[in-house]
Amino acid sequence: MFNQRGRSGGITSGPAKEPFVVPAAADISVDRRHLVSLLNRLRTPKGQAAPYPLYAELRSMGDVVPAPWDGFLVTGFDVSGQILRNRSWPVPDSSWRARQEESVRWHTPASMEMSKTLAGLNGPQHARHRRSLGRVFDRGVIDTLRPVVEQAVGELLDMLGERLHEGEADFVALVSEELPVVTVGHWLGIPAADHALVRQFTHDQVYAQELLPTKSQLALSEAASAGLRDYFTAFVRDRRRNLSDDALSGWIRTWDELEPDREAADDALQRLTMFVTIAALETAATLLSAVVWLLDANPEQREWLRAHPEKAGDAVEEVLRYDPAIHVSSRTAPEDTELCGVRIPKDSLVHVMIGAANHDPRRHQDPETFDVRRKTGHLAFGGGPHYCLGAALARLEATTLLRGLLRRFPTLRVSSPPSFFPRVAFRRMAELNVVTA
Ligand code: HEM
Numbered sequence: 467m468f469n470q471r472g473r474s475g476g477i478t479s480g481p482a483k484e485p486f487v488v489p490a491a492a493d494i495s496v497d498r499r500h501l502v503s504l505l506n507r508l509r510t511p512k513g514q515a516a517p518y519p520l521y522a523e524l525r526s527m528g529d530v531v532p533a534p535w536d537g538f539l540v541t542g543f544d545v546s547g548q549i550l551r552n553r554s555w556p557v558p559d560s561s562w563r564a565r566q567e568e569s570v571r572w573h574t575p576a577s578m579e580m581s582k583t584l585a586g587l588n589g590p591q592h593a594r595h596r597r598s599l600g601r602v603f604d605r606g607v608i609d610t611l612r613p614v615v616e617q618a619v620g621e622l623l624d625m626l627g628e629r630l631h632e633g634e635a636d637f638v639a640l641v642s643e644e645l646p647v648v649t650v651g652h653w654l655g656i657p658a659a660d661h662a663l664v665r666q667f668t669h670d671q672v673y674a675q676e677l678l679p680t681k682s683q684l685a686l687s688e689a690a691s692a693g694l695r696d697y698f699t700a701f702v703r704d705r706r707r708n709l710s711d712d713a714l715s716g717w718i719r720t721w722d723e724l725e726p727d728r729e730a731a732d733d734a735l736q737r738l739t740m741f742v743t744i745a746a747l748e749t750a751a752t753l754l755s756a757v758v759w760l761l762d763a764n765p766e767q768r769e770w771l772r773a774h775p776e777k778a779g780d781a782v783e784e785v786l787r788y789d790p791a792i793h794v795s796s797r798t799a800p801e802d803t804e805l806c807g808v809r810i811p812k813d814s815l816v817h818v819m820i821g822a823a824n825h826d827p828r829r830h831q832d833p834e835t836f837d838v839r840r841k842t843g844h845l846a847f848g849g850g851p852h853y854c855l856g857a858a859l860a861r862l863e864a865t866t867l868l869r870g871l872l873r874r875f876p877t878l879r880v881s882s883p884p885s886f887f888p889r890v891a892f893r894r895m896a897e898l899n900v901v902t903a
Pocket residue numbers: 550584585586596650741742745746747749750753790791792795796845846847848849850851852853854855856857859860
């Protein structure tokens with residue numbers, strides 16, 4: 467047990483070589499050793515490959531678990547949904563970050579940059595920015611993007627087929643990482659020649675949004691944030707000179723009406739375009755890989771889907787429940803309050819553990835069983851005012867790919883266990899080798 471106040475620094479026990487960068491510890495009491503060990507195990511290759519037994523351990527500590535820093539981990543499905551949907555629980559915005567005096571974690575430029583765009587804005591400011599994007603993926607836009615996604619899936623599966631002809635292929639590099647950038651690149655007009663650069667930036671940037679980034683991860687994120695800022699500043703400037711009927715041109719027209727100060731409008735546009743790109747690339751790839759991985763682990767369900775391809779959408783929902791791409795979404799307590807019997811002081815960080823909540827046995831019977839036929843329901847896309855704007859696009863990419871795989875590669879098999887990057891909040895598969903039997 468521990469009880470400390472005002473000490474900042476890292477949790478150093480356990481296998482992680484580098485200390486985490488965490489906010490100051492709070493006046494709270496938890497089984498620190500157990501929790502630290504669990505959080506450390508979550509970051510190991512073994513923990514990344516199988517986080518769900520660890521989440522079950524975490525859930526067994528309570529629906530709301532005091533973290534070894536000034537924060538709380540929320541594991542229960544119902545309470546997680548209530549927090550995400552509740553407008554009075556703000557995301558950690560720039561004023562909250564400015565109040566975290568001792569913490570390196572919240573003051574890095576990369577972290578402050580994030581607080582200036584959608585996921586870091588609250589109230590009317592958030593509503594203004596979100597509304598400025600319009601109905602991002604309504605039925606009309608999805609109908610326009612469907613042939614683009616179908617063509618991209620067709621071409622990527624052609625390439626996969628060629629590689630499989632020679633032997634083993636890495637599904638992550640060949641397909642999962644490509645489809646999102648091709649799709650979003652088409653939608654926003656990012657040239658193919660820039661895809662690899664932008665994708666590397668988003669991979670690195672996202673560490674600033676991790677649950678427990680290390681110092682070197684924060685440094686990577688700093689460099690990537692600067693790269694993304696330069697890239698999307700030039701990107702918006704160039705589009706201004708060539709306005710057409712694409713999404714970004716629409717946002718530029720909207721901001722020119724909303725914001726008389728051109729520099730402020732361009733700042734907002736650069737951040738929005740950058741954030742949407744990060745949000746799209748750092749999630750969908752994980753979903754696509756998880757579809758292949760989980761169906762390989764459940765071959766009888768894959769066979770059933772081959773006979774029922776119209777159920778591909780249900781299978782994607784179960785993948786989103788079972789192994790969501792984002793495992794943590796954070797809010798702050800609006801006032802001194804109590805959650806599930808745990809006292810939460812005003813301003814505390816509250817981390818909704820989406821991966822744990824989606825496996826809450828009170829919400830899903832037998833939650834550790836992957837079952838494409840279950841009536842699912844999940845928090846993979848969050849909830850409330852920050853609910854994911856790209857959910858429809860992610861679903862389109864995943865169902866199109868799944869149908870293509872079932873049709874064209876009925877004997878596709880995973881040939882070695884996948885490897886993962888050491889990320890907890892934004893899950894990312896590094897390699898998934900496949901062969902045809
Ligand atoms: C499997 C794919 C995806 C998953 C699992 C996912 C998940 C999420 C989650 C959990 C949130 C935070 C919600 C909350 O805090 O309540 C979010 C926000 C967001 N997502 Fe996604 N996302 C995915 C794909 C995409 C795509 C493809 C796009 C865009 C093309 C996108 C754009 C956004 C944006 C802009 C936000 C911020 C919304 C706001 O703060 O108002 N996402 N997403």
